[in-house]
Amino acid sequence: MIKVTIIGSGNVAQHLINVFLASAQIELVQVFARKKESVLHLLDFDKIVTAYTDLKEADLYILAVSDGAISTVSSQLPFVNKLVVHTSGNASITALDDKNRKGVFYPLQTFSKNKPIDFSVIPICLETENPTDFQLIDKVAKSISTAVFTINSQQRKALHVAAVFVNNFTNHLYQIGQDICEEHQIPFGILMPLIQETAQKIKTLSPQDAQTGPARRHDETTIQSHENFLTHDNQILIYKILTQSIQNHGKKL
Structure with a gap:
């Protein structure tokens, strides 16, 4: 042993x-x-x-x-x-x-x-x-x-950064989603099937192919409506940054 x-x-x-x-x-x-x-x-x-x-x-x-x-x-x-x-x-x-x-x-x-x-x-x-x-x-x-x-150490550092995005940052977004639900008296559990399906999809699709939503569709009317609806500056800022990141993915900035 x-x-x-x-x-x-x-x-x-x-x-x-x-x-x-x-x-x-x-x-x-x-x-x-x-x-x-x-x-x-x-x-x-x-x-x-x-x-x-x-x-x-x-x-x-x-x-x-x-x-x-x-x-x-x-x-x-x-x-x-x-x-x-x-x-x-x-x-x-x-x-x-x-x-x-x-x-x-x-x-x-x-x-x-x-x-x-x-x-x-x-x-x-x-x-x-x-x-x-x-x-x-x-x-x-x-x-x-x-x-x-x-x-190796360099690859592991890259993995760790990637893990922060897919785990820690994603979990923080769950927290924001829960805050929004609680603010409007909605049980957070309603979102569980959506969360589970999103995680399951990338087993068969690339994240890029699995991406949906108003940012992917460039639905500016819905995007503006969401930004106007949000009441916390931090939530608005994150929403804008992630929307821009989705729309610019694959482009040279």
Whole structure:
């Protein structure tokens, strides 16, 4: 079995803890957490450590920490020449301290602590500095997912930016839609079939071919009516920017 230690206790760390505990190919040696209580509901008390000096021998150390903490945490690890990887979509592999072998183990998904997720379909993007280390993290990734990709730091940054557009920004638009519904005493749930169909369509159509609506049709009467109807400046601004972006897509500005 491959021995793995997780350093971190946030959303990504907690999902990794769950999936590794369920894997027949992985032995979860330890989890480092600043507060044991944060992960005590997931694993035994004696597997949780709060001091780096208490970390035991493992084949792989996964830093599931914030981007800003990667450099600091990796520099504080009390060992050398071990394989240490981070889970960031944005940070370069060079963010890790040079005293250990470096890699990236990036699961491309949105994680919430209390929302169960099927890890077997989550794309895991891998990068290492040498082929031997890649073979190891490739085995780890394939033990929990059927979608494993070799992605370098530049490609991963592009993926992360793209993910912000299709996930974070889209979710914010859901929030605006909910605000508009609530302002006019309409249940947000009415929009659920539309949201689901929009997501399903791009499995068979390109986003460009799936695009509909007044901006795509250049329906200026409806566009102006919507802008006049909206009562919040931020909503009007976003509506105008997205309308222009749809209409200008594919054109050189």
